[in-house]
Amino acid sequence: MAGRAGAAMALVLLALRVLLGGFFVLTGAAKLCQLSAPESEQMKALFLQFAEVFPLKLFGYQPDPMNYQTTVGWLELLAGLLLAVGSPMLQEISNLFLTLLMMGAIFTLASLKESLSTCTPAIICLGLLRLLDICQVLAQTKKDCHAFHD
Template structure:
C-alpha cells in the first residue's frame, strides 16, 4: 500500500512539475506552449476577480501558475512530509481555481 501511494505521489508530482515547466519554457514543447498562451488569454478574460475590476496579464498569469505547479510538484516528489502536505494543499487549491475558468471559457469549434 505504501509503495503504491509513494508511486502515485511521484507520478503526480512529476506531472505537475512537467506541466509547470512547460508553462514557463517553450523548449519543452513549442506547440503546447503556444496553445497554453492562447488558453491563458481566455483564462484572463474569465478571471474570478474581474468582477472587482482586476484582470491579470495573461503572460504573468501563466508564469505564476507555471512556477506554482513546478515548485509544488517538486516538493511533492522530493520534499519532507510537512512540505508535501503544503504542496498537496497548494495543488488542490490551484486545481479548484482552474475549474471555474475552464467551465466559463468559450469552446472552440474545432
C-alpha cells in the same frame, strides 16, 4: 499480515505522490519553457482566455496573461517537486496549493464552457490529490491511534 498491507499502502502512496508530483513538474515546465512557436502561441492564446474569466475579475483584478502563465507554471513546477520529494509538511502544503490550482482550473474551464473531455485531466488530478490527502490523514490517524494504545 497487517504490516505487509501497511507497507504496500505506503508504497502505493509514495508512487502516487511521485507520479503526481512529476506530472505537475512537467506541466509547470511546459508553461515556463516554450519549446516551439506553435505551442508557445497556443499557450499564450489559452492564458488570454483564462485571464478573461479569472475569478478575482469580479473584484476588479484581472492578471496579465503572460504573468498568469508564468505564475501558474512556477507554482505547478515547485509544488510538484515538493509533492514528490519534500518533507511531509511540505508535501501537505504543496498538495493544498495544487488542489487550489486544480479547483481554479476547473472553474476556469467551466466558465469558458469547455467540454467535459477538456476538463477531465484537471478533475482527475483534483481527485487524485484529494485521495492522496485523505490517505495520508488516515495513515497519520492510524499511527496516532497505535501510539495512544501502546
